[in-house]
Amino acid sequence: MTLVGFEAWARLAGDSPTSRTEWAAVVAAWGEPHRRYHDLAHLAAVLGLVGELADAAADPAAVRLAAWYHDVVYDPRRDDNEQVSAERARAGLRGLVPERRVEEVARLVRLTADHDPAPDDADGAVLCDADLAVLAGPPEAYAAYASAVREEYAHLSDADFTAGRIAVLEHLLALPALYRLPDLAEAWTPRARANLTAELGLLRARVPS
Numbered sequence: 001m002t003l004v005g006f007e008a009w010a011r012l013a014g015d016s017p018t019s020r021t022e023w024a025a026v027v028a029a030w031g032e033p034h035r036r037y038h039d040l041a042h043l044a045a046v047l048g049l050v051g052e053l054a055d056a057a058a059d060p061a062a063v064r065l066a067a068w069y070h071d072v073v074y075d076p077r078r079d080d081n082e083q084v085s086a087e088r089a090r091a092g093l094r095g096l097v098p099e100r101r102v103e104e105v106a107r108l109v110r111l112t113a114d115h116d117p118a119p120d121d122a123d124g125a126v127l128c129d130a131d132l133a134v135l136a137g138p139p140e141a142y143a144a145y146a147s148a149v150r151e152e153y154a155h156l157s158d159a160d161f162t163a164g165r166i167a168v169l170e171h172l173l174a175l176p177a178l179y180r181l182p183d184l185a186e187a188w189t190p191r192a193r194a195n196l197t198a199e200l201g202l203l204r205a206r207v208p209s
Contacts, residue, residue: 002044003043003044003047003048003051004027004030004040004043004044004047006020006023008047009023009026009068010023012061012064012065012068012097013065013093013096013097014096014097016096018095018096019096022092022093022096025092026068026069026072026092027040029072029073029074030043030071030072032074034076034152035074035152036148036149036151036152037145037148037149037151037152038071038074038152042071042134043067043068043071045133045134046067046070046127046130046131046133047064047067047068049129049130049133050063050064050067050126050127050130051064053126053129053130053181053184054126056122056125056126056181057122057123057126058122058123059101059104059123060126061097061101062101062104062105062108062123063108063123063126063127065089065093065097065101065105066089066104066105066108066109066123066127067127067130067131068089069085069086069088069089069092069105069109070082070085070108070109070112070127070131071085071112072085072088072089073085073088076152076153076155077155082109082110082111082112082113083110083113085109086105086106086107086109086110087106089102089105089106089109090102090103090105090106093105104123108123108124108127111124111127111128112127112128112131114171115128115131115132115172115175116128116175116176117180119180121180124180125180125181126181128180129179129180129181129184129188132172132178132179132192133188135172135178135188135191135192135195135196136179136187136188136189136191136192136195137191137195139195139198142195142199146199149165150165158206162203162206162207163207165199165203166200166203166204166207169196169199169200169203170200172196173193173196173197173200177189178192178193179192
């Protein structure tokens with residue numbers, strides 16, 4: 001059973017023709033050709049981490065489903081991808097899982113817009129920590145991630161991309177905590193902050209004084 005295969009999906013949304021059709025549509029969305037980082041490999045990575053962290057969640061199934069949908073809509077030219085992804089989750093899951101879980105999935109997907117869950121939001125902590133795990137990778141892995149993000153924004157000039165990316169990095173560094181689960185925060189925060197700070201320094205050096 002692969003992380004993004006139908007068997008994994010069916011454990012959450014059932015094995016029915018409707019469920020199979022929805023799974024195929026979700027996988028197709030993640031496989032769109034313009035994606036360079038926000039692709040099936042990222043989906044599998046987040047699903048894998050969510051699985052490892054499931055014991056920390058209040059509703060592990062909702063968090064897993066939110067991982068499936070958290071970037072199901074990804075258009076670098078728009079600024080509401082998380083909201084539209086949440087609406088896509090609500091439409092796609094209706095009738096497949098209980099309504100209460102549908103709404104929790106949509107809420108969690110929206111959280112990935114700013115990665116700032118409330119202190120008592122266990123489900124939000126698991127999803128956001130898994131989504132931001134890439135920030136704490138080895139420098140070469142982080143560099144590959146940053147390069148892939150730049151490719152997704154190839155329609156922007158270097159100046160416009162640099163300004164936007166600086167804003168993203170500053171937001172992340174200003175969060176009360178990059179990671180909310182205590183063990184992850186201790187292990188990952190120093191590496192993530194070092195990676196973010198290094199990229200921010202490189203980008204600021206490109207801005208004319």
